[in-house]
Amino acid sequence: MRIVLDAMGGDNAPYVTVEGAIETVKDISDIQVxxxxxxxxxxxxxxxxxxxxxxxxxxxxxxxxxxDDDVSYAIRKKKDxxxxxxIELLKNGDAQAFVxxxxxxxxxxxxxxxxxxxxGVKRPAIAATMPTLKGKVVLIDAGANVDTTAEHLLQFALxxxxxxxxxxxxxxxxxxLLSIGEEDTKGNEVTKEAFKLLKNTDLNFIGNIEGKDxxxxxxxxxxxxxxxxxxxxxxxxGLAEVILKMLKREIAxxxxxxxxxxxxxxxxxxxxxxxxxxEYGGAPxxxxxxxxxxxxxxxxAKAIKNALKLAYRFAQQNxxxxxxxxxxxxxxxRVSTPVGTAF
Amino acid sequence: MRIVLDAMGGDNAPYVTVEGAIETVKDISDIQVxxxxxxxxxxxxxxxxxxxxxxxxxxxxxxxxxxDDDVSYAIRKKKDxxxxxxIELLKNGDAQAFVxxxxxxxxxxxxxxxxxxxxGVKRPAIAATMPTLKGKVVLIDAGANVDTTAEHLLQFALxxxxxxxxxxxxxxxxxxLLSIGEEDTKGNEVTKEAFKLLKNTDLNFIGNIEGKDxxxxxxxxxxxxxxxxxxxxxxxxGLAEVILKMLKREIAxxxxxxxxxxxxxxxxxxxxxxxxxxEYGGAPxxxxxxxxxxxxxxxxAKAIKNALKLAYRFAQQNxxxxxxxxxxxxxxxRVSTPVGTAF
Numbered sequence: 001m002r003i004v005l006d007a008m009g010g011d012n013a014p015y016v017t018v019e020g021a022i023e024t025v026k027d028i029s030d031i032q033v034x035x036x037x038x039x040x041x042x043x044x045x046x047x048x049x050x051x052x053x054x055x056x057x058x059x060x061x062x063x064x065x066x067x068d069d070d071v072s073y074a075i076r077k078k079k080d081x082x083x084x085x086x087i088e089l090l091k092n093g094d095a096q097a098f099v100x101x102x103x104x105x106x107x108x109x110x111x112x113x114x115x116x117x118x119x120g121v122k123r124p125a126i127a128a129t130m131p132t133l134k135g136k137v138v139l140i141d142a143g144a145n146v147d148t149t150a151e152h153l154l155q156f157a158l159x160x161x162x163x164x165x166x167x168x169x170x171x172x173x174x175x176x177l178l179s180i181g182e183e184d185t186k187g188n189e190v191t192k193e194a195f196k197l198l199k200n201t202d203l204n205f206i207g208n209i210e211g212k213d214x215x216x217x218x219x220x221x222x223x224x225x226x227x228x229x230x231x232x233x234x235x236x237x238g239l240a241e242v243i244l245k246m247l248k249r250e251i252a253x254x255x256x257x258x259x260x261x262x263x264x265x266x267x268x269x270x271x272x273x274x275x276x277x278x279e280y281g282g283a284p285x286x287x288x289x290x291x292x293x294x295x296x297x298x299x300x301a302k303a304i305k306n307a308l309k310l311a312y313r314f315a316q317q318n319x320x321x322x323x324x325x326x327x328x329x330x331x332x333x334r335v336s337t338p339v340g341t342a343f
Numbered sequence: 344m345r346i347v348l349d350a351m352g353g354d355n356a357p358y359v360t361v362e363g364a365i366e367t368v369k370d371i372s373d374i375q376v377x378x379x380x381x382x383x384x385x386x387x388x389x390x391x392x393x394x395x396x397x398x399x400x401x402x403x404x405x406x407x408x409x410x411d412d413d414v415s416y417a418i419r420k421k422k423d424x425x426x427x428x429x430i431e432l433l434k435n436g437d438a439q440a441f442v443x444x445x446x447x448x449x450x451x452x453x454x455x456x457x458x459x460x461x462x463g464v465k466r467p468a469i470a471a472t473m474p475t476l477k478g479k480v481v482l483i484d485a486g487a488n489v490d491t492t493a494e495h496l497l498q499f500a501l502x503x504x505x506x507x508x509x510x511x512x513x514x515x516x517x518x519x520l521l522s523i524g525e526e527d528t529k530g531n532e533v534t535k536e537a538f539k540l541l542k543n544t545d546l547n548f549i550g551n552i553e554g555k556d557x558x559x560x561x562x563x564x565x566x567x568x569x570x571x572x573x574x575x576x577x578x579x580x581g582l583a584e585v586i587l588k589m590l591k592r593e594i595a596x597x598x599x600x601x602x603x604x605x606x607x608x609x610x611x612x613x614x615x616x617x618x619x620x621x622e623y624g625g626a627p628x629x630x631x632x633x634x635x636x637x638x639x640x641x642x643x644a645k646a647i648k649n650a651l652k653l654a655y656r657f658a659q660q661n662x663x664x665x666x667x668x669x670x671x672x673x674x675x676x677r678v679s680t681p682v683g684t685a686f
Contacts, residue, residue: 070528132585133585133588133589143523146523146530147532180489180570180573180577183411185413187570188570210573210574210577210581211574211579211580211581212577212580212581213581215578215581215585216581227523228571228574230553230554231521231553231571232574234523235554235557235579237554238554238555239578239579239582239583240582242476243582243587244586247611247614250610250611250613251610253610254607254610254613256609257606257610259606260603260606260607260610261607263599263602263603264594264597264604266597266599267596267600268593270593270597271589274589275589
């Protein structure tokens with residue numbers, strides 16, 4: 001199987017992308033990685049490493065996309081970028097999946113432009129996986145769409161369910177709608193309407209949940225608009241950092257602080273490891289007609305490796321075909337008469 | 344000055360409400376607290392305590408509002424509730440402020456029904472104060488409104504600014520719009536429109552901020568729709584709890600854990616104290632024609648006391664009159680020509 005990696009995407013590219021690719025081909029025997037980017041930079045990095053040479057290919061791409069580039073400008077003017085060249089390889093059937101830690105807006109827009117949507121999908125969505133007190137939770141949409149409708153939310157729920165079930169291995173994912181109260185009458189216009197649609201599916205829909213319940217581990221898929229999902233994701237990331245900093249500050253200020261910190265250091269390390277985004281690799285762009293994963297801009301080599309492995313699982317399972325089939329049972333006309341079994 | 348306290352509101356009422364009232368009148372000499380609730384419960388609690396008797400009054404109210412009561416049902420059917428009787432006292436001029444740790448939806452709806460809005464205000468909003476790495480931040484709206492417009496967000500910003508300046512003492516509050524990217528082109532339809540309106544005010548508007556920046560301490564007032572604000576508030580509350588639990592679990596699992604925990608315990612206590620909601624007392628309902636504060640359902644006596652003190656500051660400053668004046672300068676016709684100085 002061939003997976004394309006945007007070798008130039010992310011804060012630490014191309015060092016961590018090259019290293020991540022090398023580690024991946026060492027780990028999984030039937031994977032080939034195509035590194036897309038400036039070959040004069042990539043070749044020297046590869047040459048000084050030891051790995052099965054035939055399993056990492058380089059495809060040249062010269063345009064550089066910066067993290068603050070305007071999406072439409074980047075798409076119009078930077079046709080030889082690693083993102084575009086990479087997704088073209090997917091489109092032409094030269095690879096089965098694409099991974100990028102680069103500009104997520106450009107990845108989404110390029111994927112939509114070149115690959116299009118899975119049949120029946122109104123809007124693709126980002127499914128972000130986050131750690132909780134017990135296991136993981138999938139947040140969908142984590143930022144692909146703003147101003148979504150109830151029908152979009154229904155589709156996010158269906159796609160998120162398939163992801164949780166098929167890729168993360170949860171047998172009957174508990175799907176919940178993010179709102180401001182548990183009762184079906186609580187929420188805004190869109191979520192109240194979405195609640196009704198979700199009730200009439202064969203999903204294991206557990207109703208509305210509030211923000212405080214996301215991380216407690218009682219739900220597997222949290223459905224929301226991408227504007228809200230992105231804010232939740234970033235609030236969580238920012239708050240986790242701030243809490244650790246505040247705690248460290250308090251520890252530094254007590255007499256027994258230095259010793260306490262020394263003794264608890266391994267625990268902080270374990271905590272950081274368990275809550276580290278890099279363990280989750282990347283967030284799939286669900287509903288795109290091709291497997292595309294977005295990794296964190298700060299990705300390490302390990303995060304890249306985990307993203308490539310996740311992409312491998314997606315491609316292996318022919319995930320998109322399954323989603324197409326599943327979604328087709330919930331077109332607006334048929335929403336109240338689901339047939340067959342879920343993914 | 345007289346402040347009404349909903350003696351029956353909150354998980355630990357009436358014990359903590361009575362205690363909070365007693366501590367308040369002991370602390371501030373020119374305050375009278377009117378406890379509204381079932382007098383046969385309140386009188387015995389008061390009788391066994393020592394305090395300046397003439398400074399706590401009891402007004403009887405017999406209906407009980409439960410936390411899961413439907414708002415419109417509670418308003419129609421429970422006319423002798425402590426919330427309604429309390430707000431009536433405010434309306435009739437028998438008191439200058441109202442505090443409740445009870446059903447926030449019923450408090451809002453009753454306040455709106457009996458007191459109405461400050462002149463010029465389209466929608467009242469909840470201003471929640473939260474701890475950050477450096478100082479405090481005000482989140483407005485924290486849950487009074489869903490499906491808000493750009494003009495509503497503008498008014499939330501103006502009211503939040505007045506609160507930060509007048510009550511919290513920040514000389515030039517940095518006001519930001521919560522969005523999914525810093526550029527003015529990022530956001531949903533409503534926030535993009537609100538960005539334009541906010542740019543044309545005399546506010547110290549620092550632009551969009553992302554979720555990760557709320558708790559870093561670089562902003563004083565964060566403006567958002569109430570659906571989103573409520574989710575942010577609850578995510579933060581839930582995540583802080585979960586992070587502490589996960590850390591404790593990790594500490595318990597290492598060899599040096601028991602000793603480390605023992606040594607760091609005072610630091611955890613200090614951290615909890617600094618991030619404790621009860622330090623902030625309550626969240627004012629801005630834009631209501633009367634001072635109403637909503638306290639956390641889990642309020643302790645200390646939280647009640649702090650809420651009463653905050654209510655005292657509001658009433659002392661004649662906050663609503665100032666807000667009326669300030670908002671009148673930004674009615675839609677005049678939004679681009681502010682005159683005079685801000686509150």
